[in-house]
Amino acid sequence: MTIFRCVNCRQPLTSEVTPGEPLRGPERPPGNEVAPPRMAPGTFKVNFDAGLLIFHPDDVPGTAFHPDPRRLGGCCGPAGQDGPNLVCIGCGVEVATKESDCWTDNLVALIAAAATEEPKVL
Ligand SMILES: [Zn+2]
Numbered sequence: 290m291t292i293f294r295c296v297n298c299r300q301p302l303t304s305e306v307t308p309g310e311p312l313r314g315p316e317r318p319p320g321n322e323v324a325p326p327r328m329a330p331g332t333f334k335v336n337f338d339a340g341l342l343i344f345h346p347d348d349v350p351g352t353a354f355h356p357d358p359r360r361l362g363g364c365c366g367p368a369g370q371d372g373p374n375l376v377c378i379g380c381g382v383e384v385a386t387k388e389s390d391c392w393t394d395n396l397v398a399l400i401a402a403a404a405t406e407e408p409k410v411l
C-alpha cells in the first residue's frame with residue numbers, strides 16, 4: 290500500500306493504492322456513454338512517457354475541482370482537454386486531470402512531478 294502526497298504541502302492526494310494494470314486499453318468502448326473506469330479502485334498505473342500516474346476517479350479524495358470553470362469543460366463530466374482540472378485541497382496547486390465525459394476516457398491522471406509517493410507505515 291502506498292499513498293501519494295502533494296509535493297508542495299504534503300496533503301494526501303490519493304487513497305491507499307497498489308500498482309495495478311488497466312482494466313482495458315486506451316480505446317474507449319463504442320457508444321456515447323461514459324466509459325467504465327480505466328483502472329480498478331485502489332490501483333494505479335505509471336505512465337512514464339507522459340509523466341502521469343493513472344488512477345480510478347474515486348481514488349483522489351485529496352483533490353478538488355479547479356476554480357477556473359474554463360478547465361472544467363464537458364457535457365456529461367469533465368473532458369480534461371483544457372489542462373489540469375484538479376487541484377490539491379491543501380494548497381490549491383494543480384495536481385491532476387480528470388476525464389470522464391461521454392467521448393473521453395474515464396480516469397484521473399495525477400501529474401507525477403506534483404506528487405510524492407509515501408509507503409504506508411504499518
Ligand atoms: Zn458528454
Ligand SMILES: [Zn+2]
Nearest residue numbers: 295298377380
Ligand atoms: Zn498541496
